[in-house]
């Protein structure tokens with residue numbers, strides 16, 4: 344059986360260390376590719392450090408992987424050796440339920456979504472799926488994305504999670520010219536939300552806890568930046584937002600943002616902190632017919648549409664590239680909100 348080099352943690356408190364993992368021989372509909380780069384998502388950290396329940400060790404995180412095709416199965420029609428491809432948070436699903444049929448595999452109704460890491464691996468019983476902090480992977484072509492030729496491959500890697508997770512709610516709730524969008528948190532997801540909302544033509548306001556990120560917020564496309572720890576600045580913001588996307592990785596008071604929604608506005612939570620947010624004041628929903636919503640990544644067709652949108656608009660992530668020896672330090676910096684604005688791991692090539 345083929346193998347790959349990978350970087351894994353063996354417990355919630357362990358440091359990253361190299362291991363060898365099995366990768367299956369490509370089946371008829373599989374695409375094998377060499378992973379060149381993989382973004383670091385805060386979800387990787389929640390999983391690796393056991394902040395969410397259910398992590399099985401050793402754990403190889405990474406669900407923003409990009410690389411170059413090395414082999415394809417006999418029935419593969421859409422990819423060829425040498426193509427630049429990507430894989431996001433999913434590598435399979437049941438494919439038959441209503442959600443899968445609708446191209447919303449992330450909401451698979453049979454609980455058949457196979458996540459890129461830490462899911463049971465039907466191809467290799469006894470193993471979990473192992474993610475993109477590794478040198479190679481084999482994925483069914485139905486879950487492989489085509490990377491736009493004009494985008495830098497390393498800088499485009501974070502589109503596979505941070506990009507689609509913010510693109511999907513922006514599209515679902517109609518961000519565009521004449522709408523007002525708020526983004527809470529300027530990390531990996533938040534900076535993509537700012538770039539995408541701006542590119543869609545929405546008036547975009549960034550809320551950040553970090554006074555040092557104001558200039559970057561403006562450079563990335565925010566029409567206005569509000570430091571959320573500044574009570575006087577927050578009090579000046581009117582209830583004007585059609586959509587606020589909350590990307591914060593820690594529990595916090597949602598009322599501060601619910602009260603800034605216009606009538607019929609939506610607060611969409613995408614941040615997934617280890618402990619729940621305090622229950623919101625439902626009076627803020629009733630007076631104003633406001634909505635509190637959530638959103639999980641995006642389906643495969645929408646992910647390809649997002650990549651094509653980014654290709655057409657020249658949108659990539661602002662990345663800081665690291666080697667495997669930097670993984671633990673990068674995680675510590677993520678916890679400290681010190682990310683500008685996505686770490687991307689460069690994988691050693693054989």
Ligand code: NAP
Nearest residue numbers: 385386528529530531532551552553592593614615639640
């Ligand atoms: P990240 O790069 O670490 O950014 C999170 C940002 O939240 C920080 O940069 C910071 O921005 C803000 N923040 C404020 N207070 C914080 C605190 N106490 N601890 C941490 N961050 C704080 O994380 P990310 O990769 O964008 O992910 C954000 C969250 O989304 C995570 O919980 C992740 O698991 C989740 N996620 C969800 C989905 C989904 O499908 N729904 C997909 C991917 C990730 P400021 O400095 O600007 O305040």
Ligand code: ZN
Nearest residue numbers: 384386504505
């Ligand atoms: Zn992610």
Ligand code: ZN
Nearest residue numbers: 437440443451
């Ligand atoms: Zn399904």
